[in-house]
Amino acid sequence: xxxxxxxxxxxxxxxxxxxxxxxxxxxxxxxxxxxxxxxxxxxxxxxxxxxxxxxxxxxxxxxxxxxxxxxxxxxxxxxxxxxxxxxxxxxxxxxxxxxxxxxxxxxxxxxxxxxxxxxxxxxxxxxxxxxxxxxxxxxxxxxxxxxxxxxxxxxxxxxxxxxxxxxxxxxxxxxxxxxxxxxxxxxxxxxxxxxxxxxxxxxxxxxxxxxxxxxxxxxxxxxxxxxxxxxxxxxxxxxxxxxxxxxxxxxxxxxxxxxxxxxxxxxxxxxxxxxxxxxxxxxxxxxxxxxxxxxxxxxxxxxxxxxxxxxxxxxxxxxxxxxxxxxxxxxxxxxxxxxxxxxxxxxxxxxxxxxxxxxxxxxxxxxxxxxxxxxxxxxxxxxxxxxxxxxxxxxxxxxxxxxxxxxxxxxxxxxxxxxxxxxxxxxxxxxxxxxxxxxxxxxxxxxxxxxxxxxxxxxxxxxxxxxxxxxxxxxxxxxxxxxxxxxxxxxxxxxxxxxxxxxxxxxxxxxxxxxxxxxxxxxxxxxxxxxxxxxxxxxxxxxxxxxxxxxxxxxxxxxxxxxxxxxxxxxxxxxxxxxxxxxxxxxxxxxxxxxxxxxxxxxxxxxxxxxxxxxxxxxxxxxxxxxxxxxxxxxxxxxxxxxxxxxxxxxxxxxxxxxxxxxxxxxxxxxxxxxxxxxxxxxxxxxxxxxxxxxxxxxxxxxxxxxxxxxxxxxxxxxxxxxxxxxxxxxxxxxxxxxxxxxxxxxxxxxxxxxxxxxxxxxxxxxxxxxxxxxxxxxxxxxxxxxxxxxxxxxxxxxxxxxxxxxxxxxxxxxxxxxxxxxxxxxxxxxxxxxxxxxxxxxxxxxxxxxxxxxxxxxxxxxxxxxxxxxxxxxxxxxxxxxxxxxxxxxxxxxxxxxxxxxxxxxxxxxxxxxxxxxxxxxxxxxx
Numbered sequence: 006x007x008x009x010x011x012x013x014x015x016x017x018x019x020x021x022x023x024x025x026x027x028x029x030x031x032x033x034x035x036x037x038x039x040x041x042x043x044x045x046x047x048x049x050x051x052x053x054x055x056x057x058x059x060x061x062x063x064x065x066x067x068x069x070x071x072x073x074x075x076x077x078x079x080x081x082x083x084x085x086x087x088x089x090x091x092x093x094x095x096x097x098x099x100x101x102x103x104x105x106x107x108x109x110x111x112x113x114x115x116x117x118x119x120x121x122x123x124x125x126x127x128x129x130x131x132x133x134x135x136x137x138x139x140x141x142x143x144x145x146x147x148x149x150x151x152x153x154x155x156x157x158x159x160x161x162x163x164x165x166x167x168x169x170x171x172x173x174x175x176x177x178x179x180x181x182x183x184x185x186x187x188x189x190x191x192x193x194x195x196x197x198x199x200x201x202x203x204x205x206x207x208x209x210x211x212x213x214x215x216x217x218x219x220x221x222x223x224x225x226x227x228x229x230x231x232x233x234x235x236x237x238x239x240x241x242x243x244x245x246x247x248x249x250x251x252x253x254x255x256x257x258x259x260x261x262x263x264x265x266x267x268x269x270x271x272x273x274x275x276x277x278x279x280x281x282x283x284x285x286x287x288x289x290x291x292x293x294x295x296x297x298x299x300x301x302x303x304x305x306x307x308x309x310x311x312x313x314x315x316x317x318x319x320x321x322x323x324x325x326x327x328x329x330x331x332x333x334x335x336x337x338x339x340x341x342x343x344x345x346x347x348x349x350x351x352x353x354x355x356x357x358x359x360x361x362x363x364x365x366x367x368x369x370x371x372x373x374x375x376x377x378x379x380x381x382x383x384x385x386x387x388x389x390x391x392x393x394x395x396x397x398x399x400x401x402x403x404x405x406x407x408x409x410x411x412x413x414x415x416x417x418x419x420x421x422x423x424x425x426x427x428x429x430x431x432x433x434x435x436x437x438x439x440x441x442x443x444x445x446x447x448x449x450x451x452x453x454x455x456x457x458x459x460x461x462x463x464x465x466x467x468x469x470x471x472x473x474x475x476x477x478x479x480x481x482x483x484x485x486x487x488x489x490x491x492x493x494x495x496x497x498x499x500x501x502x503x504x505x506x507x508x509x510x511x512x513x514x515x516x517x518x519x520x521x522x523x524x525x526x527x528x529x530x531x532x533x534x535x536x537x538x539x540x541x542x543x544x545x546x547x548x549x550x551x552x553x554x555x556x557x558x559x560x561x562x563x564x565x566x567x568x569x570x571x572x573x574x575x576x577x578x579x580x581x582x583x584x585x586x587x588x589x590x591x592x593x594x595x596x597x598x599x600x601x602x603x604x605x606x607x608x609x610x611x612x613x614x615x616x617x618x619x620x621x622x623x624x625x626x627x628x629x630x631x632x633x634x635x636x637x638x639x640x641x642x643x644x645x646x647x648x649x650x651x652x653x654x655x656x657x658x659x660x661x662x663x664x665x666x667x668x669x670x671x672x673x674x675x676x677x678x679x680x681x682x683x684x685x686x687x688x689x690x691x692x693x694x695x696x697x698x699x700x701x702x703x704x705x706x707x708x709x710x711x712x713x714x715x716x717x718x719x720x721x722x723x724x725x726x727x728x729x730x731x732x733x734x735x736x737x738x739x740x741x742x743x744x745x746x747x748x749x750x751x752x753x754x755x756x757x758x759x760x761x762x763x764x765x766x767x768x769x770x771x772x773x774x775x776x777x778x779x780x781x782x783x784x785x786x787x788x789x790x791x792x793x794x795x796x797x798x799x800x801x802x803x804x805x806x807x808x809x810x811x812x813x814x815x816x817x818x819x820x821x822x823x824x825x826x827x828x829x830x831x832x833x834x835x836x837x838x839x840x841x842x843x844x845x846x847x848x849x850x851x852x853x854x855x856x857x858x859x860x861x862x863x864x865x866x867x868x869x870x871x872x873x874x875x876x877x878x879x880x881x882x883x884x885x886x887x888x889x890x891x892x893x894x895x896x897x898x899x900x901x902x903x904x905x906x907x908x909x910x911x912x913x914x915x916x917x918x919x920x921x922x923x924x925x926x927x928x929x930x931x932x933x
Contacts, residue, residue: 007259010752012086012087012088012623016083016084016085017082017182017845019080019083019084019842019894020080020081020084022080022352023077023080023081024762026073026076026538027464028097029073029076029165029397030069030073031445035256039504040839055860058104062769063133066639071634071641072634072638073639074634074635075630075635075638076625076631078628078630078631078634079323079627079628079631081627082623082624082627082628083161083624085624086624086627086725087623087624088622088623089874090619095779096702096888100134100136101187101188101189102136102137102138102151102186102187102188102189102459102593103127103131103137103138103139103154103188103189103190103191103193104138104139104140104141104149104188104189104190104212104818105124105127105138105139105140105141105190105191105193105240106141106143106179106191106192106193106209106222107120107124107140107141107143107164107193108140108142108143108144108170108171108190108193108195108197109142109143109145109164109165109166109167109193109195109431109551110143110144110166110169110170110171110172110197110223110551111166111167111168111169111197111243111306111307111551111594112165112195112197112306112308113166113193113195113306113551114166114198114305114306114307114551114552114553115222115225115304115305115306115309116220116222117165117166117230117305117551117552119166120193120218120654121161122265123193123218124161124164124193125161127157127191128154128158128161129154129158129622131154132153132155132158133548134248134522136154136159137151137152137153137154138151138152138153138154138167139151139152139157139184139188139217140157140164140583141179141182141905142164143171143176143179143205144167144170144171144175144177145167145175145576145746146175146178146182146754146901148182149182149183149184149547151184151701155200162822165550165551166551166552166602167550168307168452168548168549168550168579168580168594169573169574169579169580169594170195170197170199170574171199171201171795172201172416172573172574172575173200173201175575176199176201176202176205177201177398179205180204180205180208180682183209183212183825184212186212187212187213188212188213189213189214189215190209190212190213190214190215190216191216191217191218191931192209192215192216192217192218193219194217194218194604195220195768196224196244196603196604197244197601197602197604198602198603198604198605199223199589199604200209200433200469203603204301206493206607206610213817215610215611216609216611216612216613217612217613217615218603218608218612218613218614219606219612219613219614220614221614223243223244223247223250224243224244224245224308225241225242225243225244225252225301225306225308225309225723226241226242226243226308226309226594226595226596226601227239227240227241227242227254227299227301227308227309227310227311227595227913227929228240228241228242228311228593228596228597228598228599229311229312229313229591229595229596229597230299230311230313230358232316232319232828234287235287236285236287237285237286237287237293238284238285238286239254239283239284239286239311240274240281240282240283240284240285240597240856241254241273241281241282241283241284241301242280242281242282242595242599242601243280243281243601243605244280244601244602245280245603246278246279246280247275247277247278248277248613249274249275249276249277249522250272250274250275251272251273251275251818252272252273252275252298252302252303252304253269253270253272253273253299253301253302253303254270254271254272254301254302255267255269255270255297255299255300255301255302255813256268256269256270256282256286256296256298256299256337257296257297257298257299257300258295258296258298258386259297259716260294260295261363263363263737268292268295268296268845269286269292270297270302271284272577273285273301273347273757276827278668278697280290280601286591288645291321291352291354291364294321294351294352294364294365297312297313297555298310298311298312298313299311299313299553300553301901304553305552305553305877306551306553307549307550307551307552307553307580307594308553308594308595308924309553309596310472310549310593311554311591311593311595312428312547312549312555312581312582312591313591314419314582314588314589314590314591315588315589315590317589319350319351319352319365319527320350320351320368321350321351321352321354321364321365321366321367321368322352322353322366322367322368322369322370323353323354323355323356323361323364323366323368323369323370324343324344324353324354324355324370324372324388325346325358325361325369325370325371325372325374325400325771325839326338326339326340326371326372326373326374326504326771327339327371327372327374327375327400327658327806327808334730334843335656338505339372339373339398339400339503339505339506340370340372340504340506341514342504342505342513342517343370343372343512344507344510345505346517346521347521350522351368354366355691357764357768357771357772358377358384358385358764358767358768359380359381359764359765359768362384362388365388365393366393367393367394367396367525368393368394368396368525369385369388369393369395369396370392370394370396370397370398370504371395371397371398372397372398372399372400372503372504373398373399373400373402373403373503373504374397374402374403374765374771374806375403375405375406375805375806375808376400376406376408376802376806376807377416377767377803377804378760378763378764378766378767378805379760379763379804380759380763380764381764381767382415382416385416385758386416386492386765387491388495389416389493389494389496389497390492390493390494390495391493391494392493392495394495394496394498394524395416395492395493395495395496395497395498395523395869396498396500396913397416397417397497397498397499397500398500398502398504399463399464399499399500399501399502399503399508400503400507400508401741401808401842401844402506402806402809403421403464403637404464405809405842406809406810407423408421409421410422410423410467413469415492416492416497417497417499418475418488418489418490418499419466419467419471419472419475419485419488419490419499420466420467420469420669421465421466421467422464422465422466422467428465436485437459437460437461438459438460438480438481439454439456439458439459439460439480439481440454440460440478440480440481440486440511441478441479441480441481441483442454443477443478444477444758447477448476448477448523448524449477449478449520449523450486451628452516452519452520452551453516454516455515455516456509457514458509458511458514458516459509459510460480460486460502460508460509460511461508461509461510461878462502462503462507462508462509463480463484463486463489463501463502463508464501465484465501466488466501471490472485472488475488475489475490476488477489477498478520478750483783485501486500486502487499487501487520488501489498498524499670499897504920507567508753508862511878518897532905535566535567535570535571536566536568537568537639538567538569539567540566540567540568541565541566541567541585541586542563542564542565543563543564543565543566543569543583543584543585543590544558544563544565544584544683545558545561545579545581545582545584546558546581546582546583546584546589547581547582548561548581548582548911549579549580549581549594550578555581558581559597561579562577564577564578564583566585567742568591569583569592572745574592574734575774578592579592579695580593580594581842590897603828609743609775616667629702638866647932650788658870659777664783668713682855688729689729689732689743689744690743691729692727692728692729693726693727693728693729693745693913694729694730694731694732694743694744695713695716695717695731695732695744695745695746695748695909696713696726696731696732696733696734696744696746696748697709697710697712697713697731697732697733697734697747697748697749698733698734698736698747698748698749698750699733699734699735699736700750700752700755701754701755701756702752702754702755705750705752706733707748708726708874708885708886709733709748709750709873709879710731710733711876711877711885712748712872712873712874712875712876712877713731713748713873713876714730714731714877714878715729715876715877715878715882715884715885715902716876716905716906716909717729718830718878718882719902719906720905720906720909721877724906724910726909726910726913732744732856734747736758736762736765736766737758737759737761737762740765741766741769741774742769742772742774744774745775745909745912745913746775746776746777746908746909746912747769747774747775747776747777747836748777748779748872748873749776749777750777750779750781750873751778751779751780751781751794751797751798751801751873752794752797753793753794753796753797755797755801757800757801763790763804763805766805767788767804767805767846768808770805770806770807770864770865771864773805773862774817774864774912775862775863775864775865775866775867775908775911775912776864777865777866777868777872777908778798778801778802778865778867778868779799779831779868779869779870779871779872779873779919780792780794780795780797780867780868780869781832781869781870781871781874782794782795782869783833783835783870795869797861806864806865808841808864809842809863810839810840810841810865811841811842811843812837812838812839812840813826813829813838813839813840814843817840817843817868818915819840819863819907819908819911820907821915822902822904822905822907822910822911823903823910824906824907824926825902826900826904826907828900828904829868829870829900829903830870830875830897830900830903831868831870831871831872831873831874831901831904831906832870832871832872832874832875832886832888832901833869833870833871834868834870834897835868835869837865837868837869838866838867838868839865839867839868840863840865840866840867841863841864841865848859848898862911862912863911866908870901872901874886874888874903875888875897875898875900875901875902876902888901
């Protein structure tokens with residue numbers, strides 16, 4: 006190669022062709038002799054005509070220059086120009102075999118492209134010098150095979166780093182595989198210090214000259230995340246101290262729709278001369294649970310990626326009660342003691358079953374939830390089979406329901422007897438029962454049972470051949486207290502008592518918290534020791550490559566537990582996430598004990614940086630330039646001859662005009678007011694809005710709309726409630742949470758809602774909403790059992806989580822929320838109206854004319870008096886349906902209005918009339 010300054014030429018003799026360029030210029034500029042002019046009279050006829058094809062008498066200078074440059078580019082390109090050529094005559098020159106040794110570890114991956122470019126330049130030089138070349142990667146050493154440099158160069162794209170470092174065993178293996186002949190070595194180092202490098206270097210120097218390639222770029226590493234005091238702590242490290250530097254840390258995971266996304270991004274600053282930086286993140290539980298990896302952006306190596314496992318996050322527990330509205334009486338709330346027990350050690354999720362299931366919580370707690378809709382059942386079953394834990398507590402609703410009676414419910418561990426059992430109360434003969442010692446196969450084995458823990462009521466398990474194997478706690482008389490069964494990879498656990506202190510003193514004791522911990526409800530998994538994993542096998546779920554990319558583990562074999570934490574990484578143990586029986590563990594490239602230290606080479610070793618100028622062949626660029634110049638010459642020649650034309654300017658103007666016309670529409674799109682469903686939702690949420698369920702019967706739906714309009718007018722004039730225009734609700738499409746009450750007229754022909762609609766209805770009832778079922782049949786058969794409407798009501802209500810019902814007692818709060826009533830007529834005058842049943846232990850309180858009933862709003866009111874017809878008004882306020890005759894009919898309509906007012910006030914205010922503040926006023930009105 007001939008070197009001329011920064012350029013080298015592999016065929017310099019071709020440059021002699023440049024000497025012919027002046028001769029070519031003269032030839033192209035030559036002009037033929039001027040013609041002799043002769044005047045011909047007939048030429049006058051051609052005056053004024055335009056010749057569209059013009060031929061110049063001389064080639065323009067700029068066109069000649071373009072042609073000369075094109076010819077010069079071809080000549081220089083064929084001469085094989087090379088930018089920044091390496092001097093082959095210095096001490097780096099060689100003629101013998103060349104061995105390329107690559108660390109090829111995760112710390113090489115961040116600048117792997119630059120390393121391959123450097124390797125390509127080395128192989129290009131070796132190919133010119135006809136030197137055989139062999140390659141050895143220390144992360145996966147194989148016997149080197151010397152071959153032509155061009156063969157190895159063709160395989161460069163298949164050479165990749167590994168997500169681990171060359172340990173002592175692999176370096177020893179490489180020493181054994183070195184050939185006995187002499188050869189020079191180019192060692193492409195990853196820059197990290199290792200004690201195993203010294204013997205290999207000495208051995209390589211015994212075979213020939215050693216040159217080291219090492220990148221001066223900064224190397225970053227990220228230690229595994231830690232969870233301390235409610236915060237996620239991350240430690241970032243860099244290889245060498247330097248100036249103050251800011252890097253970006255990103256947290257990747259799945260967004261709520263399940264799509265991969267960057268969930269967080271935080272800057273981290275390395276102080277001047279510091280090699281370590283800390284980051285403290287305060288992340289919500291839901292966000293923390295969705296993060297699948299942390300990474301230092303731009304680092305592109307497995308060491309800059311950290312996979313979290315179960316040790317990072319606390320258990321996620323979703324708490325759902327049959328009826329959570331306790332009117333401020335915290336100690337009576339089904340979830341009060343669960344909240345107190347779980348808040349310090351678990352992350353609690355709020356929401357409905359439909360909302361919490363996509364978040365994939367570890368545990369779902371159902372406190373006295375009896376009936377689940379088919380959609381809820383299928384969602385929970387799928388979640389259970391994937392490893393969830395369903396924890397259920399008994400209560401009055403479950404005891405009075407038909408759930409798991411005749412046959413075992415899939416979401417209950419045992420069959421139940423009807424009615425439950427009460428001991429130690431005023432109406433029972435026995436004393437409260439205590440707990441028996443836990444059996445050895447029980448998860449509660451070893452827990453001390455306080456003497457003051459007693460059980461006064463419980464739901465009873467039905468004797469069954471499988472019952473004994475499912476009991477994990479029992480009373481001293483042998484009756485089951487806690488039962489459990491497996492469903493797929495998950496489990497269902499039932500406490501046969503309530504989650505509050507109504508049926509037992511268990512929630513008041515520390516034993517309750519410890520039992521939850523043993524069930525893995527309130528504890529956060531701690532990092533295990535290697536000794537704890539002996540005898541276990543862990544299956545890889547996802548693995549990291551050297552560039553920090555996550556891939557599915559595929560068919561990789563399982564890893565023994567004793568090797569998972571301490572064994573060096575390699576093909577048999579790759580960095581990634583591993584799954585055990587009940588938890589997952591992450592094996593990251595960098596651990597908390599990893600120390601990054603730069604490699605120190607002896608002074609006798611020549612060290613070159615990857616950032617040095619590399620050889621760049623220019624032949625291709627010059628030939629491409631020549632082709633471009635020749636194309637430009639063709640276009641210029643056509644232009645000079647007048648053969649270019651067309652209406653491209655008009656086409657461009659039309660395209661710009663079309664784009665301009667689109668802009669106003671785009672600007673107006675953001676200013677359009679909300680319409681349709683959005684407008685209805687905004688209106689319903691901004692004011693008190695009564696709603697009725699659309700049945701598909703146009704006449705009946707219009708009557709329900711008119712009835713609620715009339716009731717809204719009465720509320721407006723007689724109370725402080727100012728309702729908006731009533732709305733019809735489509736159970737399949739509309740959101741129910743905006744409406745305090747739903748009026749549901751029942752017809753024999755209306756279709757049953759879908760599973761998704763029943764999920765919404767159950768959550769609506771559990772969150773304090775009320776449904777007024779109206780069979781409109783005058784309750785001719787007592788609760789409508791024999792009428793077509795009554796049978797349809799039973800079909801519609803079966804999937805709903807409805808509590809035990811009773812006819813409205815005389816001291817129910819519904820009789821006095823606004824008016825004092827004892828009758829609840831509509832178009833008909835039946836007295837049989839059904840509401841949530843009072844607790845069995847409800848008693849008359851001294852000084853009050855009524856019992857303290859129904860701490861919650863009754864979720865359903867059922868009757869058949871056709872109240873909508875009695876309430877119905879037209880737009881002028883005139884009644885639409887005649888009720889009775891004369892004064893008695895109008896009196897009946899007035900009582901129907903008063904019942905409607907009481908109903909709405911009950912929904913909006915609950916049982917506030919049951920407190921002692923209102924007793925004097927009520928006694929005065931009652932005449933007592």
